[in-house]
Amino acid sequence: MQTEETVQDGVLVVGVRVPRLEASNAPEFRRTLIERIEAGHQQIVIDLAQVQFIDSSALGALIGAVKRMGALGTIALAAPNGTLSRLLTLTRMDKVFPITETVEDAVAKLAS
């Protein structure tokens, strides 16, 4: 699975570079996130700008990552598009993740 990682102000930004997050790539996505958390990243922004579709398995991967991180750090979701946004609203993920409209907003939020 293609991801693009950068560190901005001590925040790890994981850009998802595939159009669909679903059962076929969700386990790998989950593994990637768990590895970053275990490597010591406590502030992680997931850039969803390029993702068109996300299914319940991928949502499970995000939730799994948050549970792994626990109270030590924060995972934020940035720039979800319409469909994603609707799903996040439906499942009230704003109670689980900080959700921002841009990556910069998320980085600023987490860096502070």
Next chain:
Amino acid sequence: MSGDAAASAVAPNARDARFRGARGRLTLRIVLLAILSAFGLGLAGLMVWLGLDRWSDYRLYSHQLRVEETRFALRDSLLAAEQAALDLAVLAYGGEPERDPADDLARAAASLEATLGSLAAADLPGGADIAVAVAEKMARLGTIRVELASTPARDDRELAERAADLRALALDLRSLRMRILRAVGVPDVAMGVVHLFRNYALQVHDTIHANAAAYLSILTGLRTPSAAELTLLSRETTRSRFAAPTFIDLVDADPIMAGTTASDLVDFIESEYIPAEEAILQGIRAGAVSPDTVAGWIAAVRQVDELTRRMLAATDEAARRHLGERLAAEWRALVASLLVSGGVLVAYLLCAALIVRRVVGPLGEMRRTMLRLAEGDLRPVGVLRTPLADLLAMNDALRVFRINAVRRERLQQERLELHARIAAAAREMRADLEAAALVQLSQLPPPGHLGGFRFDTYFRASRLLGGDTFDFFRLSDGRVALFQVDVAGHGAAASLVSVAAHIALRRALDALGPEEGPAQAMEDVNRGWREDLPYFTALAAVLDGRTGEGSLVQAGHPYPVLLGSGAPPARLGEGGVPVGVVPEPGWRDIPFTLRAGERLLVFSDGIYDVQDDTGSIFGEDRFMDLVGRLSALPSEDLIAGIEAALRNWSAADEMFDDISLVVVERV
């Protein structure tokens, strides 16, 4: 792998035909055998040719020896006839003959008889004609003997005529002798010299006898010679002197006649005979010849005879010895050539047998083994009986090929067995899953009426087992509870989680008090949900059939749709966190009312997620439109219409996600 498959895909029959086709063509074995045969035939031909060559040489000398016997006999008769002629002439002159002429003639007749006998054995070309001529000479000799027997002892003229007849006969015999010599030729140069020398000796002998006959007839007074005739006679004798040195040298040079010398005869003629003859000639010219002179001369003639005979005998002996030696040599050569031929032939046969047994045989053996291996016959490769390292190496390679083939076959066998085991395991697993699916389905309630509501349902798992489940049942206070669960993922794990969620939710709803709503039940489930289990989305509702009032709680599940009479479809709910995500989800009951004939649609997100062949999902908006269009239909037909639309949209036969739908209608 794919290469093996392709090779084994060739039909066995076609492969056999291909190898059999190769059997008709030229093989190394045939080439080797052909070369061996050609070489053997050539060798045999060479041996036969050499043998025949030796045999013909042997035959030549053996023939020469037999012809030589004929010539000896003929020459003996010739010499005897000339002896007799001389004795008769001496008798006519009144001298003393050395022997009785009749004895000489008997000897000549016997020799001619022997000539005839040996002639038959000699197998000469033109031998029959010569035999006829010899027989004729025998007849003439017979006539002469008869005439001589009736001739009076002192009739000089008659005796002289007999002597002349005999001399004529002797001349004929000499020409006959030359015929024989010409008919057979000379086998080698040494024998040529022998013949030349013999001819010379006979020529000298003849000349002297001719002169003797002439002088004796003059002395007897039978005729009177002219002076010219006398000169001619004297030249006749002296002429033979000129050739003498040449012959002496030839005889000395000839290897066969080593030890023989011609000089005795030549010296005698030179020193004794010619003076004696000249004395006679002078006496005749003077008109008076003393009887002593005549007697001396006749003695000299007889001495020439004797020396000639001695020389010829020595020559004959040398020729016999030479021919005998050559014959023996040719015999030895013949035997040696036969022995060598035999030896070469035996050596060749041994070599050929060795090549056939140790090369041709093993080659054939290896060819058979290769064809056998190619046809899949994996019996062990035999031991090759050959000293040739390359053949042994090839055979070893064949052995390795066979071992590899055996190994491959074993592997193939193992693979097939493994496949069979896997297939059996898969069948078993599928049977298990089918049984589990039956159990899962049995959890779902059948459609029907319950507490003033009509429930219609649709359930379709994307695989045998799904993560979706739902239930509706009556609570102890008379209300009706409904819930639907969608566990993330599909298959056995998801279905097991869905069973756990099903049991937990049903238990929590059953435990609700009369004033409690579904949010309380959901909170209970969330609290008891183990952290390490996957989250799930759910919707739970509690409805009162008497008033049509109800409340629902939405935990990550899609918004349910309210189908009111005469109104467009409306979404209910405000969203909510799925179960098992956060400890404090903050759900709350959402009240709603179902009037008679109004319907509530509760479904999992599988309906939205059905994809077409471009990957576009069916989506919420299309679903709302669809439900709006179908809203006039009774619930069963509504469900059928939704199913048809989803099938139409779906690119695959199987759905990507589990789909479940429950339609609740207030009756």
